[in-house]
Amino acid sequence: MAIEYAVIAGGCFWCTEAVFKDIIGVESVESGYTGGNRPNPTYEQVCSGATGHAEAIRIGFDPEKVSYGDLLDISFVTHDPTQLNRQGNDIGTQYRSAIFPANAEQEAEAKAAIERAQQDHSDPIVTTIEPLKEFYPAEDYHQDYWAGAGQRNGYCMAVIPPKLQKLRKSFANRVKSS
Numbered sequence: 001m002a003i004e005y006a007v008i009a010g011g012c013f014w015c016t017e018a019v020f021k022d023i024i025g026v027e028s029v030e031s032g033y034t035g036g037n038r039p040n041p042t043y044e045q046v047c048s049g050a051t052g053h054a055e056a057i058r059i060g061f062d063p064e065k066v067s068y069g070d071l072l073d074i075s076f077v078t079h080d081p082t083q084l085n086r087q088g089n090d091i092g093t094q095y096r097s098a099i100f101p102a103n104a105e106q107e108a109e110a111k112a113a114i115e116r117a118q119q120d121h122s123d124p125i126v127t128t129i130e131p132l133k134e135f136y137p138a139e140d141y142h143q144d145y146w147a148g149a150g151q152r153n154g155y156c157m158a159v160i161p162p163k164l165q166k167l168r169k170s171f172a173n174r175v176k177s178s
Helices: 013-020 043-047 068-078 105-120 155-170
Strands: 004-010 026-034 056-061 098-099
Touching: 004 013, 004 068, 013 026, 013 056, 013 068, 013 155, 056 068, 068 105, 068 155, 098 105
Parallel strands: none
Antiparallel strands: 004 056, 004 098, 026 056
């Protein structure tokens, strides 16, 4: 099994990480920062908006079980790709909707996924396709956040369960657990 990687951003990485951990064929999900200019940024630096990084996730997946395009389709259903530099109350370029393709094939898939997603939205999709720069893993306390501290975080409790419901409703055949 050859693992491939997808790097995407769609708001708070605690929320995107929780969605993708449940997908059949996903072997790993790591929260981190990419798309900016500062080496080894901290959470506080990224949250300031000054580094240019997005809160992103790096998904390790088995392409025999789930395709890159499927992962992008799931991302589009579980966040609002029509909000520029924000998701709900999270505002700033660090919360942008973005895809960071690793190669030309992923870039072509990203363009196709945006076109597919646009059919489900009356407002224009503002998701950007950006060059994949260095991916910096977030601090340890951000990893697997929903499985631990997220269960006691009011913001996560308000945002993540509806995302998981959308996932299960739209992609029931792709979810590990019901």
